[in-house]
Amino acid sequence: MAGLYDKQAAMYLDARPRYPSEWFSMLASLTPDHSLAWDAGTGNGQAAIDVSDHYKQVIATDISEEQLKHAIKHPQVQYFHSPSSMSEDELVNLVGGENSVDLVIAATAVHWFDLEKFYPMSSSVC
Numbered sequence: 001m002a003g004l005y006d007k008q009a010a011m012y013l014d015a016r017p018r019y020p021s022e023w024f025s026m027l028a029s030l031t032p033d034h035s036l037a038w039d040a041g042t043g044n045g046q047a048a049i050d051v052s053d054h055y056k057q058v059i060a061t062d063i064s065e066e067q068l069k070h071a072i073k074h075p076q077v078q079y080f081h082s083p084s085s086m087s088e089d090e091l092v093n094l095v096g097g098e099n100s101v102d103l104v105i106a107a108t109a110v111h112w113f114d115l116e117k118f119y120p121m122s123s124s125v126c
Helices: 006-015 021-029 046-051 065-069 088-094 115-125
Strands: 036-040 057-062 077-081 103-105
Touching (some): 021 046, 036 046, 046 057, 057 088
Parallel strands (some): 057 077
């Protein structure tokens, strides 16, 4: 799955529409703290960049190294490759550890996730 769209990674950044900024304002209004957000399945980072308007730091992870090569650079966003071989504990530590994250988003990637693992892991970092 990680390499499924490698050839299209550069085109994806240019062709993919952006999200309305109001969505991120609404999400930010739901969290009392705005220190750290995690964008799981960030792709090229479009949602991570928009979330960074509301959070001091954004950890953006993706299974595709090629997508991350085309990620939008931003001083508040850190991009990390999270291969499928990474354990849940490693991923939790990568994003900051248990009870460290104020918001978890998965803009258009959640349909790829093993939700029985992702939801409890997301809860543990929040």
